[in-house]
Structures are given as structure tokens and as C-alpha cells.
Amino acid sequence: MLLIVFIFLDTFGEKLMPVYLVVGGFFGDEGKGSVVGFLALRDKVDICVRGGVGPNAGHTVNYMGQTYKLRQIPSGFIYEKCKLLIGPGVLVNPDVLFEEIEKYHVDPRRIGIDKNAGVIEKEHINREKESSHLKKKIGSTLTGCGQANADRALRILRIAREVERLRQFITDVPEEIWSAIDNNKKILVEGTQGTFLSLYHGFYPYVTSKDVTAGTLCGDVGIGPKDVDEVILVFKVYVTRVGAGPLPGELPEDEIKRRGWEEYGTVTGRLRRAAPFNYELARRAIRLNSASQIAITKLDVIFPKDKGKKSWDELSREAKEFILELERNLGVPITIIRTGPDVYDAIDRRK
């Protein structure tokens, strides 16, 4: 009888494979790249698709002794069987894309770029470098994203289907995702930046050039909110920020170093500003993204003896209490806990 029920569910529409969104909960650099890389390998995802702004983002993934720094290719690429897509809402810099393909020996046949994705040209980067507003006041990454999005709003930006160099990659990303959903495939949608760098929800004007919360991430890749099964919001155990703008509870540089919280930007190499974990921002990020799960990164930075732990039972009492306290205060299950730089230094508490 039970078997018949299972066969029925399998055959008639009950969806078995999830669509996951991964979004940043603070100011970017929460470690989304490592979380996406881990999920891609662990769940053997079929598609990893990049939403978000564009190559202003830097994601770092450590896998099999190699460090991959990615600005354009989705972080799930370390799982060799997954397709790597870039959605229509995302900006592409062909130079950065080809550089990553070559450097990391990515099979170009795995990559698909939506025909409507915006294209960053040299002039966008030059315009940003010349802007003291972006350079000095905002602390922009000067990767051309803001200027390209401005041109897109004016409808003068070139899009991927118009660019010869991108021809081999051009596809209809929404169609590919819908077809995968209909065939019960696993899809991981990778966001960039973090909730409080959102053009709408951040500390304007100290923000990036578009909204980067879960709602917009759906639009970036061409799915509606009802296609999403889980929204994983990523928080680091402390908060970092690069560039200008408010950072509540910001610590002085010597204190950041004393605590071992110093980090340098993946794209710009700048020392990141830092502050302790912020509950007020975290709760707001949970609502803004309708988070259904939380991933916590860098637990080992505050509990060094827990470095590299891969199961809940192995964690020290203090670390467990810390996580349970966070979970109680935030009211959302903490399902992924990262304990070290390697992609597999993670605890998976998903049901």
C-alpha cells in the first residue's frame, strides 16, 4: 500500500527535488561561494545559476587543495556534472568570463548565458574610474556594474545576444530552468552581495546598483516566487563590509586584528571593516528574503577547536550552545554550519 502511495506521488506531480536560493544576509562576503559549492557537491545539483549584480562580486571556494576566486562563473562549478548558467538580470564582462574559463579549465559547454544578460564594456569601467562619487564617496568596486546598469535603465546597454564573443554560450536561461523543474532536477540559484547592499533595502546611497534580495534574485534568473522551495540566508558569525557607509557596531582596526577577524576583499583586496554579529540586521534580512533556512559561516573563527568539524555531534558544547542561541533568537532553522575554509568543512543539519 505504502509503495503504491510513493509511486503515485512520484508520478503525479508531487515535487521531489528542490529549487534553492542562496542569498547574503549582511553586506556580502558572508561566504556564499563556499555554501553554494558545498550544496552543489552534496546534493549533486543539475543546474547552478547565477543571479545578482555581476562581476563586482567575488566568491571564493577551496576545493581539493585549490582556491578558486570567481566573479562570473557560478560557484557550483566544482561539481563537474552541473550546468552553469548566468541569468538575464546579471551583468557579464566577457574578459572576466574568459579569464575564469581559462584559469580554471572550465569546459565551455557547461556554460550558458541568457541572451538578455547585460554586457559590461571598457567604457563602463572607465566611467566608474573617473567618477569621484563612486570611487571616493561610495567605495565602488569600479568593475563597471553601476554604469552598465544605468545604461540598461536607459535601454542603451548591449545585451549578450548582440556580442559575437558570447555567441557560443547564448541560451534561454528561464526555459532551461523551467524544463529542469518540470523534470524534477535540482537547481541552485546563487545570489551575490548581501541584503544591506541592496539598492532598495540597504543604507542608500552606500549600496550597489540593484536590489539583491531573494525576490529580485528570482527575476534575475526567470522564476517566480512559487517555484522556490527553500531560501537559504547566509550569515557569517561576525559582520564585514567593504567600501563606505554605515556599519553598526564597527570595531577599530586593531580590535579586528586582535579577534582574528581580518579579511581582505576578493575583488578589490581592501581590508574589510568588521563588527560583531548584528541581530537587528539579521532579523530584518530574514523578513526581506523570507528565509526558510540559515547557513552560518566561520564558526571556527570564534571556536578554533571546532575547526574542520563535519557533524553536529562532534561540535564542542560552547559551539552548540552558540548555534542554538542564534537559532532561538532568529526563529529560523540553522541548517548549514561552516567550520573551515575547505568546501567540505561543513555540517549539514537539513532534514
Ligand code: GTP
Ligand atoms: P561570498 O562573497 O559571500 O561568496 O563570500 P566570499 O567568497 O567573498 O568570502 P571570502 O572571499 O572572504 O572568502 C571566504 C574565504 O573563507 C574562502 O577562502 C573560504 O574558503 C573561507 N571560508 C568559508 N567558510 C569558512 C569557514 O567557515 N571558516 C573559515 N575559517 N573559512 C571559511
Ligand code: IMP
Ligand atoms: P559597486 O556595486 O561596485 O558599485 O559597489 C557599491 C558598494 O557595494 C561598495 O561599497 C562596494 O564595496 C560594495 N560591493 C559591491 N559588490 C560587493 C561584493 O560582492 N561584496 C562586498 N561588497 C560589495
Ligand code: MG
Ligand atoms: Mg565576496
